[in-house]
Amino acid sequence: MYLHKGVREVLHELQTAPQWENTDVAVASCCDEPAWAHEALGLFEINTRPMEDMFIHKEITSGSKSGHLKRISAETGVSFEEMVFFDDQMGNCKTVAALGVTVFHVPSGGVSLKAWDTMKSVFPAPGKVTSIK
Numbered sequence: 001m002y003l004h005k006g007v008r009e010v011l012h013e014l015q016t017a018p019q020w021e022n023t024d025v026a027v028a029s030c031c032d033e034p035a036w037a038h039e040a041l042g043l044f045e046i047n048t049r050p051m052e053d054m055f056i057h058k059e060i061t062s063g064s065k066s067g068h069l070k071r072i073s074a075e076t077g078v079s080f081e082e083m084v085f086f087d088d089q090m091g092n093c094k095t096v097a098a099l100g101v102t103v104f105h106v107p108s109g110g111v112s113l114k115a116w117d118t119m120k121s122v123f124p125a126p127g128k129v130t131s132i133k
Helices: 007-016 034-043 065-076 090-097 113-122
Strands: 026-030 057-061 084-087 102-105 129-131
Touching: 007 113, 026 065, 034 057, 057 065, 065 084, 065 090, 084 090, 084 113, 090 102, 090 129, 102 113
Parallel strands: 026 057, 084 102, 102 129
Antiparallel strands: none
């Protein structure tokens, strides 16, 4: 088990950089084994902090990503226009973009530093899907 390239650096920046001080981070994942996924999140550490503790909401269950983000919005009060979403499946990206979320299609699988840097230059772009190769 490993983190996608760039995830550790991105989460470190979110945890330590002043510009992200008031930023909430959530996770949305389709998973047949949610208990295992929650346990896995607890095994990784970012700056000696369990990765699982970095997320204000964890939507790890079967179902659509748009359903996941709707529940995250309802639970956290964060509007779709304030959200950023990364996914490797274009179908998920299009569905979530239709909600008004700024979306990044990362077909190589996961949040890379290139994807993160692109997000910082594009956001906000509600309803737009940006592909990062």
